[in-house]
Amino acid sequence: MSTESATHLRDESGPFFGEFGGRFMPESLIAALDEISAVYEEAKADPTFAAELAELHRTYTGRPSIITEAPRFGEYAGGARIILKREDLNHTGSHKINNVLGQALLARRLGKTRLIAETGAGQHGVATATAAALFGMSCVVYMGEVDTERQALNVARMRLLGAEVISVTTGTRTLKDALNEAFRDWVANVSDTHYVLGTVAGPHPFPVMVRDFHKIIGEEARAQVLELTGALPDAVVACVGGGSNAIGIFHAFLDDPDVRLYGYEAAGDGVETLRHAATITKGRPGVLHGSRSFMLQDADGQTLDSHSISAGLDYPGVGPEHAWLSSIGRATYLPITDAEAMNAFRILCQTEGIIPAIESAHALAGAIELGRELGPDATILVSLSGRGDKDVETAGRYFGVLDEAALAASALEQNALDANELTDGEAEAGELDHDAALTAAARQALDEASSRVDDLSAATGNGVER
Amino acid sequence: MSAQSTPTFRAVSPVGTAIQRANSARKGALIGYLPVGFPNLAESIDAAVALVENGVDILELGLPYSDPVMDGPVIQKATQTSLDNGFRLSDAFTAVEAIRARVDAPILLMTYYNPVVQYGIDRFADDLVSAGGAGLITPDLTVDSGAHWIAASDRTGLDRVFLAAPTSTDERLRLAVDNSRGFVYVVSTMGVTGARGDVDAAARTLVERLRANGLAEGSPAASTTGACVGIGISTGDQVAEVLEYADGAIVGSALVRALADGGVSEVARVAAGLAVGTAR
Structure with missing residues (x-):
């Protein structure tokens, strides 16, 4: 039994992965977690559940997602053969839909009519809002105030899909606080609400269940790479925040000992600074959000703020299965800074015509480092977990290619329209001042934006760095 | 180290004793919650002392934590x-020591699990x-995940309070009855901490279910475990209503709000008003 499980890493199914995982939750939620565990076990044994999910993936998600060779990108990675698993082409733009559709089907089995979710970059929130619309369920998404500002486009997407987005203003106002709010909502509304946790963290059974819904990534990719190259890849790489896309692509390879697995954590300004989200690299074991894993914390066990240019990786914890894979040496976790990720982001845009999510750019940066180490004979499979549409503003600003003046002009126009609406049928005296103030504010914004564009243009123009 | 011979081991539950005393003298026990260090360490100590001087039988001191999933906005x-x-x-131990030097009421710390884990579970118990x-209330640690804390509290004789919810089987x-010492924390309603107009009828049902599952009837003997109801209680009338069927009533947010709004004198006044509800 023990030798059996030691040779089949894929069979680990919780609640513990080695010393990691478990269920550290308020008693009020234990019944709901037990119910999910039971219904999930039933569903796993029921072929109609698998068939339903497969049909949704075929006709709605767009699975199987393709693989794409990236030879021009590979030139920057020591000439290694780079193969991208294109989760960015899924409906809603990332891997997140895999888990959400699975959990929505379960929620229906549980008789729940309301879905709640936490979101960082907004990808999981968008996926949950999408599933709620598809299944005719109501949806509330919790998002840290800081993230609603840097991912405004995804907030709008969720609202267009009919979800209510609640901006979380407690704690550090980022992803971890969105999880706290979602748990609080769930405690109060557990009778009709399913919490669609978006990553392989949280209390059992979430780490196992979310992994199972994502393992299709690696199962497809393993067969696709074998078919394309006649062999398994030398390495599989993915970005790691909570770790859902990484575990999804790793899982099918866990028992292939010759395939190296690399997870890339967000190092923000650098792991030598305090502004990073490199949980396994710099954290130590603790209990956060219901499971024991690595986390960023101070001496007293208070969770530390994390930082990353990528909202989706800006989380001070990590899934327990990753902590375990790291502890037994099966997977290696390394830090990638904001600057390294953004460099890889630009390289992929300009060599392959693919705009990646900034999260996925961390995996690309890792592939560049690894390719240079392994050389031109190596094949590296990269999880391209999401597309960069949501990041256009962040990246545009980072590289100084965003036309801030045009944005400000469009804001000016909008303000004028709003002001006109206000003056229609209203008393004039106050409105004139209001109008003038708006115009002045917009002018100032325009001036500031133009000077910023000048600064940025001066600083760029160096193209792709090798 | 040998468990039984530890000199600090307490055979009698301090919290159980206080509940028993309150139930024989009055209708039941009043348990008051305040966080350590709010609005500052000195004032949080003064406020806790004021609670006891105004009729609170048992203190529940909250340890501030970065991710308090069971707590409401107040x-x-x-x-x-x-x-x-x-x-x-370390401020928590300072506060316990300072309060115990001034008033004689058992003090439970209410803490999320990670700070205890990081401090070291055994070291935390010893300190x-x-x-x-007197012991710990652990809102995110259940019996089935709590073997290490159960062992540490058995070794030291500390009280340990686990929670029971309306959704518990x-x-x-x-499990909660068999493993709690002092009392079982009866979560009156599905939700986070915070004052509510009505204490849910679910609390009465839940106490009945606890009694059917091994909780001692009537006033608990010092060696056994009582049922104390928390979440949503904010008035003397609600305390009186809860004590008709439970051994104790727990008040948190209403006291914290009083401290925030009017300082130690206001929290003393609110505590005295709540204590009226314990009179027979």
Whole structure:
């Protein structure tokens, strides 16, 4: 039994992965977690559940997602053969839909009519809002105030899909606080609400269940790479925040000992600074959000703020299965800074015509480092977990290619329209001042934006760095 | 080390004893919650002393934590203030010692699990005993995940309070009854901490279910475990209503709000009003 499980890493199914995982939750939620565990076990044994999910993936998600060779990108990675698993082409733009559709089907089995979710970059929130619309369920998404500002486009997407987005203003106002709010909502509304946790963290059974819904990534990719190259890849790489896309692509390879697995954590300004989200690299074991894993914390066990240019990786914890894979040496976790990720982001845009999510750019940066180490004979499979549409503003600003003046002009126009609406049928005296103030504010914004564009243009123009 | 011979081991539950005393003298026990370090360490100590001087039988001191998933907005705001002021875990032991030097009421710490894990579960238990504390309430640690804490509290004789919720199965209620010492924390309603107009009828049903699953009838003997109801209680009338069927009533957010709004004198006044509800 023990030798059996030691040779089949894929069979680990919780609640513990080695010393990691478990269920550290308020008693009020234990019944709901037990119910999910039971219904999930039933569903796993029921072929109609698998068939339903497969049909949704075929006709709605767009699975199987393709693989794409990236030879021009590979030139920057020591000439290694780079193969991208294109989760960015899924409906809603990332891997997140895999888990959400699975959990929505379960929620229906549980008789729940309301879905709640936490979101960082907004990808999981968008996926949950999408599933709620598809299944005719109501949806509330919790998002840290800081993230609603840097991912405004995804907030709008969720609202267009009919979800209510609640901006979380407690704690550090980022992803971890969105999880706290979602748990609080769930405690109060557990009778009709399913919490669609978006990553392989949280209390059992979430780490196992979310992994199972994502393992299709690696199962497809393993067969696709074998078919394309006649062999398994030398390495599989993915970005790691909570770790859902990484575990999804790793899982099918866990028992292939010759395939190296690399997870890339967000190092923000650098792991030598305090502004990073490199949980396994710099954290130590603790209990956060219901499971024991690595986390960023101070001496007293208070969770530390994390930082990353990528909202989706800006989380001070990590899934327990990753902590375990790291502890037994099966997977290696390394830090990638904001600057390294953004460099890889630009390289992929300009060599392959693919705009990646900034999260996925961390995996690309890792592939560049690894390719240079392994050389031109190596094949590296990269999880391209999401597309960069949501990041256009962040990246545009980072590289100084965003036309801030045009944005400000469009804001000016909008303000004028709003002001006109206000003056229609209203008393004039106050409105004139209001109008003038708006115009002045917009002018100032325009001036500031133009000077910023000048600064940025001066600083760029160096193209792709090798 | 040998468990039984530890000199600090307490055979009698201090919290159970206080509940028994309150139930024989009055209708039942009043348990008051305040966070350590809010609005600052000195004032949080004064406020806790004022609670006991105004009729609170057992103190529940909250340890501020960065991710308090069971707490509503009033307590979150107070604990965040304490963290922003530089709260350290050692402040909790300082507070317990200072309060115990001034008033004679058992003190439970209410803490999320990770700070205890990081401090070291055994070291935490030993330091709590040294400071004169009675035990822990663990909102995110259940019996089935709590073997290490159960062993540490068995070794030291500290009280341990597990929670029972309206959604708990009979099997889980029995686990909470069998493994709690002092009392079982009866979660009156599905939700986070915070004052509510009505204390849910679910609390009465839940106490009945706990009694059916092994909880002692009537006044608990000092060696056994009582049922104390918390979450949503904010008035003397609600305390009186709860004590008709439970051994104790727990008040948190209403006291924290009083401390935030009117300082120690206001929290003393509110505590005295709540204590009226314990009179027979």
